[in-house]
Amino acid sequence: MNVASRLPDTAAAALADRPATSAKPSFLGFGLGLRHQHYDEILNGNPPIDWFEVISENYMLPGGQPLRTLDRICERYPVVMHGVSMSIASTAPPNFEYLQALKDLARRVEPKWVSDHLCWTGVHGKNLHDLLPIPYTREALDHVVSRVQLVQDFLGRAIVLENVSTYVQFNNSEMTEWEFLSELSRRAGCWLLFDVNNVYVSAFNHGYDPMTFLNGIPADRVVQFHMAGHSHMGTHIIDTHDHPVCEDVWELYAAALKRFGRVSTMIERDDNIPPLDELLLEVARTREMAKKILPAGKQAG
Amino acid sequence: MSDFARQQVEFQRGILDGDETVLAEILDSPREKREVLFGVYRYAYGSRLVEAVRNDHELLHLYLGDEVFDEMGHAYVKARPSGHPNLRWFSQGLPEFLKSTVPYAEHTELSDLAALEKALNDAFDAAEGKVVELTDMAGFAPEAWSSLRFRPHPSAIRLDLATNAAAIWLALKNDEAPPEATGLEQPAHLLIWRQDVTPMFRELLAEEAMMWDEAANGIPFGVLCEMLATYDDPDSAAGRGAGYLHGWITAGLLTDVSVGS
Numbered sequence: 001m002n003v004a005s006r007l008p009d010t011a012a013a014a015l016a017d018r019p020a021t022s023a024k025p026s027f028l029g030f031g032l033g034l035r036h037q038h039y040d041e042i043l044n045g046n047p048p049i050d051w052f053e054v055i056s057e058n059y060m061l062p063g064g065q066p067l068r069t070l071d072r073i074c075e076r077y078p079v080v081m082h083g084v085s086m087s088i089a090s091t092a093p094p095n096f097e098y099l100q101a102l103k104d105l106a107r108r109v110e111p112k113w114v115s116d117h118l119c120w121t122g123v124h125g126k127n128l129h130d131l132l133p134i135p136y137t138r139e140a141l142d143h144v145v146s147r148v149q150l151v152q153d154f155l156g157r158a159i160v161l162e163n164v165s166t167y168v169q170f171n172n173s174e175m176t177e178w179e180f181l182s183e184l185s186r187r188a189g190c191w192l193l194f195d196v197n198n199v200y201v202s203a204f205n206h207g208y209d210p211m212t213f214l215n216g217i218p219a220d221r222v223v224q225f226h227m228a229g230h231s232h233m234g235t236h237i238i239d240t241h242d243h244p245v246c247e248d249v250w251e252l253y254a255a256a257l258k259r260f261g262r263v264s265t266m267i268e269r270d271d272n273i274p275p276l277d278e279l280l281l282e283v284a285r286t287r288e289m290a291k292k293i294l295p296a297g298k299q300a301g
Numbered sequence: 302m303s304d305f306a307r308q309q310v311e312f313q314r315g316i317l318d319g320d321e322t323v324l325a326e327i328l329d330s331p332r333e334k335r336e337v338l339f340g341v342y343r344y345a346y347g348s349r350l351v352e353a354v355r356n357d358h359e360l361l362h363l364y365l366g367d368e369v370f371d372e373m374g375h376a377y378v379k380a381r382p383s384g385h386p387n388l389r390w391f392s393q394g395l396p397e398f399l400k401s402t403v404p405y406a407e408h409t410e411l412s413d414l415a416a417l418e419k420a421l422n423d424a425f426d427a428a429e430g431k432v433v434e435l436t437d438m439a440g441f442a443p444e445a446w447s448s449l450r451f452r453p454h455p456s457a458i459r460l461d462l463a464t465n466a467a468a469i470w471l472a473l474k475n476d477e478a479p480p481e482a483t484g485l486e487q488p489a490h491l492l493i494w495r496q497d498v499t500p501m502f503r504e505l506l507a508e509e510a511m512m513w514d515e516a517a518n519g520i521p522f523g524v525l526c527e528m529l530a531t532y533d534d535p536d537s538a539a540g541r542g543a544g545y546l547h548g549w550i551t552a553g554l555l556t557d558v559s560v561g562s
Contacts, residue, residue, distance in 0.1 A: 057387045062455070064426035065498035085386035091306035098386045123309050127383045128316060128346050129353075129391075132309075135326075140305050167341040168327045170308070205338070207331035235333040238341060 022158040025113045025191065025223045028078050030287040031266035038276045039069050047280055049077065051112070053266050056083035059109075060101045067108075074109055080224070080264075081111040082193075085127070088151065088161065089134045089144050090120035099154050106155065113223065115160035115193050118144070118181065135170035136180040141187075148188035160223055161185075162193035165201040165230075165239030177202065178216030185221040192217065194260065195226035196253050197245065197268075201237045210252055214259055225265040227253060227286060242271035245282055253286070257293045265290070315339060316346050317382060350378045350391060357392040358418045360473040361411065373405060389426075393419065410482035413466030417502065420458045420493040424500040427456035430556035437558065438550065445560045447523025451516045451549075452557035456495035459514060460502075461488040467504060496553050503552075508532045509545045521561075522546070 029050025034042075036058075041047065052073055059070050073079060085098060106114055119131040134140050152158055163181060175183075185192050194217060203210035229243030245253075245267070256263075267282045302310075311323040327335040351374035355362050362370045377398050383391045396419055399405040399412035406412070432454065441449060465483050472479040490510035493502040505513065511532065512525050520528075522542065530538035549555050 057389065060387055061389065061426040062428035064429075064456075064495060066426060067429075068498065087386070091303065091309050095386060120309060121386070122383075123306070123313055125384050126313065126317070127386055128313065129349055129383060129388050130316075130342060130345055132312065132342065135305070135308060137305065139303060143303075143305060167338045168335060169330075170326050171328050172304070172308075172326060205330055236330065236338060236341070238345075 022189070024220075025160075025264075027262050028080070028112060028264040030283050030290070031078075031080075031264065032279055032283055033082075033266060033268045033270070034070075034073060034079075035269065035273055036066070036069075037273045038279075041276045043069070043072055047276060049280070049283060051078040051080065051264070051266070053080045053082045053268070054109070056081045056102055056105060056114070056116075057085055060105055070109065079109055079111050081106060081109055081114045082162075083114070083116040084131065085121055085129075086116035086151065086159075087119070087121040087127075088116060088147050089118060089140065090123055090147075091143065092120075092123040092125075094147065094150060096154070099151065103155050106157075113160050113191070114155065114157060115162060115224065117162045117164045118184070119164045131164040133164070133166040133168060133170075136173040136175045136177055138174055141175075141180060141183055144184055145188045148184065148190050152188070152190065158189055158191060160191040160193050162195050162226065163198050163202070164195070165198040165205075165237075167205055167236060167238075169206050176213075176216065178213045182216065182218050182221070185218065191223040192221045193224040193226060194222045194256060194263070195228070195268075196256055197226065197228040197230055197249050198239060200249050200252050201230050201239050205236045211255060214252070214255055217260075219260050222260045222263055225253065225256060225260075225263050225286075226268045227265065227282070228268040228270075240271060241269055244278075250285070250289070254289060254293055257290055262290060262294055316343050319343070347375055347378055350383065350388075351375055353388045354378075354392045354395060357422055358395065358415055360470055361414050361418060363473050364414060364469065364479060365411075373399075376402065392422075395419065408482065409484065410464040410466045410469060413462040413464045414469060416460055417462070417466055417470050417491065417493070420460050420491075421500040421502065424456040424458060424493050424495040425498075427495060430455040432553045433550055433555040433558050435547070435550050441558070441560065447521065447526075448560050449522040450519055450559055450561050451522075451546075451555050452559075453513075453517050454494055454554055454556045456493075456500075457517075457554055458493040459510070459517075460491045460493060461510075462491060463488055465489070467491060467502070492554070494552070494554055501552075508541070512542065512545055513549070 031051035031053060032049050034052040034054045054070060059066055061067060117131045121130060121132060122128045181192060199210045199213045203213060227245050228241045229245055231238045231240040265286045267279055269279060308326060314320040315323040324335055324339060327339060329335050330338060351371055354374045354377060377395060381394050381398060396412045396416035399415050463484060465480060465485060467489055469479040490505040490507060491502050492505055492513060508529060512529060515525055515528060526539045526542040529542050
């Protein structure tokens with residue numbers, strides 16, 4: 001299938017740099033990842049959460065309770081859509097059925113932005129349901145830039161991409177991950193979701209200073225922080241999202257606040273889900289640290 | 302094929318098939334060998350997909366126990382790699398897999414139990430649909446009733462089971478010891494649907510199941526009653542038909558009733 005023929009403007013398939021001109025999303029405050037275990041508590045209470053991030057795929061469904069609940073959440077809170085299956089760095093053809101479903105959901109949710117990860121999830125018609133790493137080569141960069149442009153044209157909005165936790169590095173990489181992300185954001189016009197925990201995990205796994213990564217990311221491109229927990233295996237760290245945020249990652253968050261300023265921040269917990277109150281303490285800590293570290297009114301970018 | 306594409310193919314093969322070609326392009330870390338680090342992806346793949354199957358089939362998991370379920374889950378992952386970007390749909394092929402794969406196929410209640418859980422899952426997030434109320438029926442003139450046609454709610458699913466899997470499901474759901482699995486002389490006719498947000502199922506008499514299936518095919522009420530007359534006492538067929546219809550409407554099983562040729 002001619003990919004470009006599916007798009008309103010065939011120029012979408014062009015490789016030329018064509019940064020999106022969309023305005024930078026505004027600061028939302030301090031949020032939490034929406035999980036079904038907390039539906040009732042959220043809807044029946046009034047928890048001090050500024051916004052929610054929802055996993056897009058959890059709501060790419062025909063109907064029923066998940067979508068009904070999401071509608072109610074959207075009536076009360078700003079919502080951001082965060083996907084795990086865009087597979088933006090895959091060399092397989094784009095999955096337009098997936099993108100259409102994502103676009104349909106975005107029409108319903110009217111999210112403040114739509115994000116996914118700088119990764120791939122499969123080729124040859126298979127989906128491994130994991131955030132797989134890429135080599136940081138010029139070839140990969142050209143490919144991902146064109147793919148981001150295509151997706152942005154299809155969705156009609158600039159997307160936000162997150163750095164993933166990685167466990168391996170490729171010997172043919174020609175640049176660092178932060179150089180790749182910076183270049184991608186500049187050329188494709190996408191925004192960046194800076195996952196503080198993922199930076200910590202990848203830095204440990206590959207033996208570099210997380211501050212080097214942090215300082216290598218352009219401050220004006222970051223629109224969101226993720227904060228999460230992980231599992232330490234001694235020789236490496238696995239990004240499990242099943243623990244509270246550890247002190248080292250809180251320290252890195254403090255550094256991220258100093259570099260990037262006021263950025264929409266959320267606590268991301270995907271497994272071993274604790275009671276809402278426990279996560280609210282972490283949300284409160286993101287808020288308190290920002291208040292303490294940043295001069296009033298300081299805005300990134 | 303570009304280097305980037307080739308590398309992704311090899312990386313995927315390394316995860317799915319244990320092929321080690323891609324390791325030649327991966328670096329050791331300062332603290333760990335590449336085989337161990339790549340193994341994180343291999344392990345995560347199997348465990349994540351088995352967990353998805355486990356989440357979708359909690360009672361089958363309870364019935365089989367951790368060890369057998371995990372073994373079965375890994376066999377399913379190996380036999381039916383995911384082709385859909387949404388993990389929600391990964392376990393859809395499980396009933397068919399259990400029906401056609403030894404040793405599970407030798408225990409028919411396993412595929413029946415999986416089919417029932419799948420139907421309940423599918424009803425849970427099925428498309429929304431208007432629900433016909435009893436008061437809606439008052440608008441139809443008596444002479445119109447014989448030509449009434451019915452449209453099932455989008456969540457409604459019919460399932461015929463060859464075993465007592467429904468009784469096993471109920472026992473497990475109530476934290477009771479499940480009955481011994483047995484084959485049935487006549488299949489159990491189940492109707493699964495969503496009432497408000499809750500998936501439900503109930504067993505139908507053979508006659509009601511026939512009427513439901515034909516109604517879902519668009520057969521009008523008058524013809525349905527004639528069919529019922531061939532099943533049992535012809536004199537009470539219309540009354541039985543009206544009774545079944547009343548039950549469907551009060552359960553929220555119909556999304557539309559219309560007069561049509």
